[in-house]
Amino acid sequence: MRRRASQPPGPACAFPGPVRVTQQDVRYPSLVGRGLRRFRGSPDEVWVAGATEHVVQAVQHAVRHDMRVAVRSGGHCYEGFVDDPAVRVVIDLSGMRKVSFDPLLNAFAVEAGATLGEMYRDLFLGWGVTVPAGWCPDVGVGGHILGGAYGPLCRSAGLSTDHLYAVEAVVVDRHGTARSVVATREPSDPYRDLWWAHTGGGGGNFGTVTRYWFRSPDADGDDPAGLLPAPPASVLSFHAEWDWQGMDETAFGRLVGNHGQWSEQHSSPDSPFTSLYSELHLLRLPAGRHVMDGQVADTGPAAERLLDAYITALNQGIGTPFTLQKQQLPWLTSALRGPGVDASPYRVKLKAGYLRRRLTDQQIAAAYHQLTRTDYPNPGGALGLYTYGGKVNTVAPEATATAQRDSVLKAVYVAAWEDPAEDDTHLAWIRSFYRDVYADTGGVPVPGTGNSDGSFVNYPDTDLADPRWNTSATPWSTLYYKDNYARLQTVKARWDPRNVFTHALAVEPPPT
Incomplete structure (x- = not known):
């Protein structure tokens, strides 16, 4: 060695x-x-x-x-x-x-x-x-x-x-x-x-x-x-929009359901669609639209065929105005022009969940309600559904500290606003959104229950450690790390015995 x-x-x-x-x-x-x-x-x-x-x-x-x-x-x-x-x-x-x-x-x-x-x-x-x-x-x-x-x-x-x-x-x-x-x-x-x-x-x-x-x-x-993967020479970058105008609850449910069904069907490691990645952002009604950004890590007719099949699957039975823009870009150009966050003027709160299967009808109904509520006018709220799986799911849960290895989507709940005086209002909205989607499991995505498999530690959420918002009896550590948490605690005891490195959701020393 x-x-x-x-x-x-x-x-x-x-x-x-x-x-x-x-x-x-x-x-x-x-x-x-x-x-x-x-x-x-x-x-x-x-x-x-x-x-x-x-x-x-x-x-x-x-x-x-x-x-x-x-x-x-x-x-x-x-x-x-x-x-x-x-x-x-x-x-x-x-x-x-x-x-x-x-x-x-x-x-x-x-x-x-x-x-x-x-x-x-x-x-x-x-x-x-x-x-x-x-x-x-x-x-x-x-x-x-x-x-x-x-x-x-x-x-x-x-x-x-x-x-x-x-x-x-x-x-x-x-x-x-x-x-x-x-x-x-x-x-x-x-x-x-x-x-x-x-x-x-x-x-x-x-x-x-x-x-x-x-x-x-x-x-x-x-x-x-x-020694590392070679990226494609170019990618087919795309941006899609669906108008909220004319999109009733049935059409909304079809869009979300179609997207979830496609993700279930095309997230195996050997699927030709593993080269396609997208982020569907279901925005609040005042924003006037839903948006999706993505790329196909391929070139020419092959990339076009994959994208066309994907968009066709998502639009089945929706019937609302839709636009699609696409552009072939050199890979590095695409990688360096991705969405930035440094210049954002917004205050942001995120919550997350791994999805092993599509959202249920009850969860879609909860999302529709929260995105169309008239008592909360903020346009800066969204549910993001990001395609996942593929090669990610070929690694055993214990091989790395990342335990979630059989999901097909990541769900990201976002509230964004500018005025600090409005913090409580926007935090209340996103907390109620998350609670409603996971109402059957104590307001949080408990691993191994239904379609959920916990949450993503890089989108930390201190509410998961708060019994007011997590009534599941499942600790935050299990939501993030599942069965790997005890091993992480052992590492903590060896390498940080004085607990020098800590924060609100830090790995805790093992009980003595």
Whole structure:
């Protein structure tokens, strides 16, 4: 086994040393304002790291002074884990953005401060390969990978964590000493449990990841071009819209039902439709439409045939105005122009659920009611239904920390608004929406019941730990991790025995 990682080529880091920014520093507002708009923290210090040793110094400083520490990569956490008032030290990884090939580990190294767009560009232009991950190019690699990231290529290539070979993490031992370790997926690696925990165990639980290495599990040889999936030369990108006007409850039910039926029928690993990915957003009535964006990772007539068959299946029996725009794009162009979130003016609350089968008639009726309620005028609410499955479902639930391995759709519930004074109104709406859809299972998607298989940890939702909104008697940890939670707790006890890395939905130490 190649045991020691090499340093990537080029300068050692972007900074001569860790940049320690206090509240009086002119740089402070920019650094604490990097998160989503609904949360703003006020830490005493922000340490900008350019290298792993900087992170070790920052973590050691926080431990020595008994200061709660959190880490920020891209700043897209949907709960206030980093911006918690209890957090006094934030480690900002935006200075760690290098992407390189590491010949010692025979894998591609990506520092945790890089964005997905930077990773896609550098891997593709340098070696003609990619990691299947998310659609938003400005999202940071750091927290994204840890939750079992998915995106347009996941149905044909699996999750990003399915290609994760190793992680470098800064951890703290029981004596309070911070150090960095490299953990690989090699069966002989004594640190392998730490690698496993980062294949879907979520961020802020075991340590601070500073670098990832990627190599596909079936890759062979030393040629870098053969160690990760090669993306298609081009993709057929498409955007569809259905008018709300004239769409009654029956037509709405047909659209949602058709989409769910297609997903059930075409999400097996050997389906030719695994190259097709879409996100159907069922918007609130005031928005005037429903929208769908997607791509077919193929070229020419083959891509056109797959898309035509898909659209025909979705439109069966609907009879409302519909438009479709499509464009063949080079793959990298498509990857770098995906939906962005950094410039969004909105405050956002997300909830999620894995679907092993289509929504039931009762669930569709609940969605129709919530999207057409006249006592809630906000147009910024939606139910997203994202195609899933395919290659994702060829991995055993215990092989990685991502336990959900037989779903065909991801459901994403969204509320977006601008005025902070309206927070309670919009939170009440999305909570009632989620509760109504999962009314038969205590207001949450309990794994193994009906069509549900829990929730997605990268869309964290603290309501799942609140008995007012989760009346199922199923703990939040089971909703996210299913049977893998006990193993994650064991990893927590070994690698973070002082519980230095914690937040509102953190993996808890095992009971003593």
